[in-house]
Amino acid sequence: MVASAAIVLAAGQGTRMRSRLPKVLHPLAGRPMLLHVLDALARASVEERVVVTGHGAEQVEAALPDGLAAVRQEPQLGTADAVRVGMTRVPASTRHVIVTSGDVPLLPADLFGALLHEQAEGDAVMALLAARVGDPTGYGRVVRDADGDCRAIVEETDADEATRAIAEINVGCYCFDAAWLRANVGDVPASASGEFYLTDLVALALAAGRRVSVVTAPRAELTIGINDRVALAGAEQLMRREIAERHMRAGVTIVDPSSVRIDAEVQIGQDARIEPGTTLLGASVIGQEAVIGPNAHVVASRIGPRAHVWASIVEEASVGEDAEIGPFSHLRPGAEVGPRCRIGNYAEIKNSRIGAGTQQHHFSYVGDADVGDDVNIGAGTVTANYDGEQKNATLIGDGAFIGSDSMLIAPVTIGAGARTGAGAVVTRDVPPNTTVVGMPARPIELRRRSATTAGEDRNTQTGGGSTP
Amino acid sequence: MVASAAIVLAAGQGTRMRSRLPKVLHPLAGRPMLLHVLDALARASVEERVVVTGHGAEQVEAALPDGLAAVRQEPQLGTADAVRVGMTRVPASTRHVIVTSGDVPLLPADLFGALLHEQAEGDAVMALLAARVGDPTGYGRVVRDADGDCRAIVEETDADEATRAIAEINVGCYCFDAAWLRANVGDVPASASGEFYLTDLVALALAAGRRVSVVTAPRAELTIGINDRVALAGAEQLMRREIAERHMRAGVTIVDPSSVRIDAEVQIGQDARIEPGTTLLGASVIGQEAVIGPNAHVVASRIGPRAHVWASIVEEASVGEDAEIGPFSHLRPGAEVGPRCRIGNYAEIKNSRIGAGTQQHHFSYVGDADVGDDVNIGAGTVTANYDGEQKNATLIGDGAFIGSDSMLIAPVTIGAGARTGAGAVVTRDVPPNTTVVGMPARPIELRRRSATTAGEDRNTQTGGGSTP
């Protein structure tokens, strides 16, 4: 037996969004707003969720989590008609049915729970959600009786002056007795425009002498419906602020919450510090006492304790404890930077493991490489991993010293403790503890001999790293 | 015949700005505030605009659009005196004269229109603009008669308690019957300080039994005068918010409007998405479904549909459809990046055309170049376009592969399908489908021969691109 189900209305066109994307798919804090509604219902332990689609049905259905029921309303004949269609997918054994909209994305789970509880515990055939707002103009007013139950929903156009003064509005979110809803949803009369409206179900219930109870949302701002992108931006700001406050209360310093974006699933350790202009997206995990920002952009990455990432971009990468990344670094997908590394200015790393304590301080590119511990990577170093056809790997052993402007033509291995001279073009593997110089790079002894042949003396050319 | 004219008062010193720049030239949303006033008057179809200058007259006059009348008030003897001076440039045939201030920059065109209409349609010799504010302290109060017309303007110092409680203030913007103004502006009595004030014209009119009507601004915050830089920052914020909301209502997603600056003339296509920390300046044009930001800075540039520009700077450049720019890229003036290009980390392009599908993924500099389609530009590539005396051009043919750290010493041509080895210093043209290596770079066959002469084998050195 299913105790509770929810019908989520997602058929509307949302013309005021002026978008090719269906309204309920517009993202909020990085996810389609419809998914926020479905998540909140799931957290409220609503067992069955049915999405009623219409405009843009294919796009909306494609965005739904696997296994979630969707049913199309065609043609779109109003909200009551959409609920009628939705009920065809609600299991017969269901006792309570929440009806809510895919474009009211901030309703918290506990509000759905309160609505369920209100309807389930009493004899009301429906409980409706109300909100007290500063300016109720344009909304349906909730008229209460002496017991505090709903006596009527009066639309703006039908309201006299006294009713217009009522500041409590109908949010458009309800919990119904399932049997009553099933029996009555088909009886809603058509409006002048030929559409069927959910608010007329309230009138039906009241006319039949049934009780309609009211739950007032404690925070009216969370009942907002998204009708245009100005409202969308407002909802985004509210949601971001909620997330930031949750982290702050848990022991994270966020210097300027208004300039920071944190996705819902991000985890942040205690005493971490988020500096202004920072974005933490996806399922990123930030370690204790890490300092992120200013101006860091971290996507789906793991940052170790006490690491510092600033003025840099980290995407699908990991950073070890006590490492420093930035400024102007870019860790691309697959970059795994070890503990205590210093990755500096204009350093780019892609799909590479970097060992502990390694330094890459300056403009340089390391891709498809495995770099050991305590390596020094000089300014201008490039792992030339692409030959125009495929990508090749570079291996650099522990303690190697890669001189400035070294080109490492992959596939190539630089042995532990080896050195490359400034400007070296390394086309062959370098044995451990060997120094190579030149273009192409050769071990320094060999070069000296051949250079001598050519009347040259290159033996002063072994330097060439660069440093903080 | 000129139906309407406007006199814009711009003679004041603005000492509280504490600036060497005359107050009315301080920029708001990128333009001197005086120009916002002149624009709004033009949009209200005011035919003749006269600017009265005084302090900093030369600077102010230099900032005016061509053909706009300016007249100097010397000495500066108050606002009524300034209007008297301004009237010397108002055509005799003018019927209605708006008087407003160059430091009240947010008044919208339709408010000037409403003021004109109010004065022109009735028998009032002047219509004045009023605003209802939360705290009227310090402003002249508008006292109304039973018909809603102005009965008096009472300054703070002359106001009794009842008058002080009036929340409607005089903005200092008027529309006059031109003939009446011309006849009476010289009759304003001198104040104790020897200056002549416009508000005394109201008293003159009322004393003569003439009607003074009132237009109340629907949005009082737009009537703000800029007296210091705190007010300037507030006006900037209001103006930015207006612009952002206009785009959002037209179908542009702006994730965090408070962190975004968009200049007034920017155009943005539907379903474009503006991420946080982004600045769109000048006459930039953003295509449909483009994603700009986070942290993009776009100045006077054209971004194609579906392109993505992030964490980068684009100045007087163009980006083709579906291209990706960033992070940490800089497109400088004259950069024309083709469709589907990928311009990546620390890539700088100046005064160059880049063909379709070309990739420049890493730190590199391309200047004064013409680059074909589907070219790969390796990490560290430099078009050495400057020889210390002049700038020279680089041409790169379709499908060329520029190896890592290639120096292209301009003027030079790299043929279609040609390749340069890592570290190549290319001083001569490279024929199509030819590979060059070395310093200076030579075709690989030639080098092998000469290298052999020198006892070397360089033939493994052809690799060296790098890739995403």
Next chain:
Amino acid sequence: MVASAAIVLAAGQGTRMRSRLPKVLHPLAGRPMLLHVLDALARASVEERVVVTGHGAEQVEAALPDGLAAVRQEPQLGTADAVRVGMTRVPASTRHVIVTSGDVPLLPADLFGALLHEQAEGDAVMALLAARVGDPTGYGRVVRDADGDCRAIVEETDADEATRAIAEINVGCYCFDAAWLRANVGDVPASASGEFYLTDLVALALAAGRRVSVVTAPRAELTIGINDRVALAGAEQLMRREIAERHMRAGVTIVDPSSVRIDAEVQIGQDARIEPGTTLLGASVIGQEAVIGPNAHVVASRIGPRAHVWASIVEEASVGEDAEIGPFSHLRPGAEVGPRCRIGNYAEIKNSRIGAGTQQHHFSYVGDADVGDDVNIGAGTVTANYDGEQKNATLIGDGAFIGSDSMLIAPVTIGAGARTGAGAVVTRDVPPNTTVVGMPARPIELRRRSATTAGEDRNTQTGGGSTP
């Protein structure tokens, strides 16, 4: 004789901060909040300041300015007990004792002054600081008598409905008659929990028939206590806004104050312009008419008049007048950039002097160098200052032209007017007005000869700078 002293309570644990750092050490505008309190007291000319520590005493004491008295409260038995402990360090000759909290960091100096004055000038044994707030829930209410003096402090739990309606709350900041305090602080009765509370001193005074006067804070928002990081972020925002407004009123344009952070000690010249997303930290000094930002991060640096720094990071560095830095530049500690320099994209400078008018436009690294006037530093240039063991110096003379991708292997000197070819690896000093090319670089005449020997012609290789 010491006229006034202050006891600053800093013993609390601050569990709602959820931090390993003691609450009073959490930074606000870059400094521990406790130091803001101590500074304000110093500005109010309070002669002796005593900090009472408890939880985290060692950390707190380590953060105190030299010479400041600290005394430990062990065990922590409430605020009155803390004051009793603090009094052991207050000189006997003291006449007035301010008591305030280390977690109420925004109280301005003049408010301490007003409190001192109120207590010192009359016959009250104590003056307490009150604030009128929108929602007094949870705070002790200040009940006044007919003279406006305090008749009682009533805690929330003890308040009847009428008292709860009082919007004036007790901030927890007092000025006492020193003799009275010393005589009475030991007489505070223990609370049910065994702790001793300061508010009970008020009751003691009133019961003894002594006068307790009240000073109301003109700006209630500055009386906020920091109990969690949400409050911390709010205080940060308030403090930042105050600082920004101070600069704006002094003649600095701040385009979007909400996106800008300026530390308290930063100095900014008139008509400087601070663009959005900019951070000015430490004791930075910004010259007149400089433009900083957008997105500049300046730490403890000096920026000259009319210089422009944008999208760059400047740390412990100096920038001369009329210089342009950025975008994407990094001036690291010890960078001294001369007047009229152009330091551009991805240029990094560390511990180096750069002469007037020098250009470094592209990706490059200059470290431990002394660079003359009017030098051109080509793209890809690296001063290879680190040989794996120590750092070495590079000297570049006036008017030198460093070709693209030049490696300057330090220690090395490039003479005035000398040139390096593209890709040159410079391992030896270059005499003035000499051109060197190749790897290793040699004067061009020498190379031509030896190159000829090897069947090569390198004489076209002298170009290779790059330019804006």
